[in-house]
């Protein structure tokens with residue numbers, strides 16, 4: 001029982017998130033100009049609050065910027081690789097286990113909170 005991390009759970013989340021980011025990127029690349037004319041605000045009750053609950057995460061993630069999306073994509077790929085390696089859930093810098101609540105918020109986190117803070121301090 002050395003691994004407390006449920007990698008299957010996180011793998012599924014990573015794959016879901018990857019699909020979502022890829023979709024956002026595809027949309028950014030399309031750049032359909034001026035097609036909003038016919039589409040009024042009369043959108044039927046088509047929102048899924050449950051979906052949004054799962055992506056209310058830190059400011060570390062900002063889907064609005066394409067380069068960020070691409071960065072998230074590569075981070076997700078990295079995390080999926082670490083699941084295969086068996087190193088997932090451990091800080092790539094110091095090797096310590098990354099806190100569960102941090103992983104829950106950012107499944108592709110590469111650094112424990114201590115190293116992340118040091119990094120942000122620059």
Ligand SMILES: [Zn+2]
Pocket residue numbers: 091092093094095096111112113114115116
């Ligand atoms: Zn660390």
